[in-house]
Amino acid sequence: MKVSYSQDVRRASPHCITWTYRKKRYRKYFKSRIDAVRFKSDKERELGISDPNSIETEVIFLALSEIKDRLDGIDSRLEGMENSLSVQESFLSDLRKPPAPKILRISEAAKVLRVSPRKLYYLLEKGVFKRYKLPHTRTTFIKLDEVEEALGSDDVSELLHGS
Numbered sequence: 001m002k003v004s005y006s007q008d009v010r011r012a013s014p015h016c017i018t019w020t021y022r023k024k025r026y027r028k029y030f031k032s033r034i035d036a037v038r039f040k041s042d043k044e045r046e047l048g049i050s051d052p053n054s055i056e057t058e059v060i061f062l063a064l065s066e067i068k069d070r071l072d073g074i075d076s077r078l079e080g081m082e083n084s085l086s087v088q089e090s091f092l093s094d095l096r097k098p099p100a101p102k103i104l105r106i107s108e109a110a111k112v113l114r115v116s117p118r119k120l121y122y123l124l125e126k127g128v129f130k131r132y133k134l135p136h137t138r139t140t141f142i143k144l145d146e147v148e149e150a151l152g153s154d155d156v157s158e159l160l161h162g163s
Contacts, residue, residue, distance in 0.1 A: 002019070002020070002049070003017065003018070003019040003040050003043050003044050003047065003049065004017070004018050004019070004040075005017055005036060005037065005040055006018065007033075008029075011029060012031075013029040013030055013031045014029075014031075015029065015030040015031070015032065015033050015035070015036035016028070016029050016030075016036070017030070017036050017039050017040045017043065019043055019047065021047065034064055034065075034068065037061075038061055038065075041057055041058070041061065102143070102144035102145075103132050103141040103142065103143055103144060104141060104142050104143075104144055104147060105139060105140075105141060106120055106121065106139075106140050106141070106142065109129075109142045109147050112147055112151065113147065113150060113151065120142075121140075124140070124142075128150075129142050129143075129146050129147075129150075130142070130143065130146065
C-alpha cells in the first residue's frame with residue numbers, strides 16, 4: 001500500500017494525495033501543500049504504513065502548524081488594525097469637511113429682519129444678500145451669517161422662536 005503526493009497546476013486545489021484501500025483508489029485535493037502533506041502523514045498512520053522519518057516529519061509538522069497559527073493570528077490582528085484605521089480615516093475626513101452653512105428660508109429671514117418677504121427679494125436682487133439654493137428644491141435661502149450681520153446680533157434663534 002502506498003500514499004503518494006502529486007501536484008496538478010491546472011486545478012484550483014492543486015495538491016493531490018492518492019491512496020489505495022481495499023483495491024479502490026482514492027484522491028483528495030488540497031489548496032496548500034502543508035495541508036496535503038499533513039493529510040498524507042495522517043493517512044499513512046491510519047493505514048499502518050511505517051515511515052522511518054515519521055518522528056522527524058511529526059516534529060516538522062508541529063513546528064509548521066505553530067508558525068501557521070501565529071501567522072494567522074498576526075493576519076487577523078492586521079486586518080483588525082486596517083479596519084479600525086479605515087474607520088478612523090473616515091472620521092477624520094468627516095472632521096476635515098467644513099460644516100454645512102446654516103440657512104433660513106426667505107419667510108423666516110423676513111420675520112427676523114422685520115421686513116416683508118417682497119422687500120427681502122428686492123434686497124436679494126440689489127445684492128445686499130446672496131441667494132443660496134439647494135439642488136433638490138426651488139426654495140430660495142439666505143445664509144444665517146448674513147442675517148446676523150445685518151441685525152448685528154450673534155444669535156437669531158431667539159428671534160425665530162419668539163415671533
